[in-house]
Amino acid sequence: MRWIWLGLTFLALCLGGCGVATAGLNPYIDTVDGYQFLYPNGWVQVQSNQGMDILFHDLIDPSETVSVVISPVKSGKTLAELGSPLELGERLMNTALAQAAVDQKPQLVSADSHRDDQQLYYTLEYIVNTNTGTRHNIATIATSHGKLYTLNASVPESRWAKLAPTLQQVVNSLQVY
Numbered sequence: 001m002r003w004i005w006l007g008l009t010f011l012a013l014c015l016g017g018c019g020v021a022t023a024g025l026n027p028y029i030d031t032v033d034g035y036q037f038l039y040p041n042g043w044v045q046v047q048s049n050q051g052m053d054i055l056f057h058d059l060i061d062p063s064e065t066v067s068v069v070i071s072p073v074k075s076g077k078t079l080a081e082l083g084s085p086l087e088l089g090e091r092l093m094n095t096a097l098a099q100a101a102v103d104q105k106p107q108l109v110s111a112d113s114h115r116d117d118q119q120l121y122y123t124l125e126y127i128v129n130t131n132t133g134t135r136h137n138i139a140t141i142a143t144s145h146g147k148l149y150t151l152n153a154s155v156p157e158s159r160w161a162k163l164a165p166t167l168q169q170v171v172n173s174l175q176v177y
Contacts, residue, residue, distance in 0.1 A: 022038060022169075022173075024041050024166065025038035025039065025166070025169060025170065025173070026039055026041060028045075028054065028056075030053070030054065030068075033053060033070060033147075034144060034145065034176055034177050035070075035149055035174065035175065035176045036173075037068070037151055037170060037171075037174045037175070038169065038170055038173040039056045039170060040056075040058070040066075040166055042058060042059050042060070043056040043057060043059065043064075044056060044057065044059050048067065051069060052067045052068065052069050053067075053068045053069060053070045054068045055067045063132070063155070063156055064154070064155045064156070064159060064163065065152075065153070065154050065155075066151070066152070066153045066167075066170055067151070067152050067154075068149060068150065068152075069150045069152070070147050070148070070149055070150075071147065071148045071150070072146060072147060073143055073146050073147060073148045076146040077143070078120070078143055079120045079121075079122060079141065079143045080120060082148075084111075084113075085111035085112055085113050085122040085123070085124065086108075086111045088111070088141060089108045089111035089122075089124040090108060092124065092126075092139075093105070093107075093108050093126060106126050106128040106129075107126065107127045107128075108125070108126055109125040109126060109127060110123075110124070110125045111123075111124050111125075114172075116175070118177075119144070119175070119177075120142065121140050121141065121174065122140065122141045122142075123138065123139070123141075123171060124137075124138070124140075124141065125137070125138045125139075126138075127157065133157070134156070134157040135154050135155065135156060135157060136154070136156075136157050136159075136160035136164075137153065137154045138152075138153050138164075138167055138171050139152040139171060140171040140172065140174045142174065142176045143176075144176040144177060149176045151170075151171055151174045152171075153167040153171055155167065
């Protein structure tokens, strides 16, 4: 009887760890900088010299990326004090994304917010025409301890329809602490 209970307990623990929300995703945890997120299976960490704290790309198609950038926040402002999702989305669109764009201004598709127990997050979605083609970006932004965390997922527009559900899980998985 004891073996049956042990077996059932083991099975329950295994099944409990196999949640649908994380199927096909791996955790990345940075305890030094205080954040974590999930990234797709088959994506590998690579070195970046573009000011990114971490960069992953698809092993087969390196143009599909997930990255985190950490920036200081003036005066330790909260995310809400920096502006609404729309205001920050437009600011990002007119600065960082505009530098990568060719011919036309990036298009802000959506700007939303959500909150977990302790943190406010903004999720921003863009379409950007670059010199390598049209890209679809989705990002989540949060602040903590005087830092702005931006997790960005970017893929060619031609791959967006297929990867959108996975990349939305990725950006929604960001947690800063």
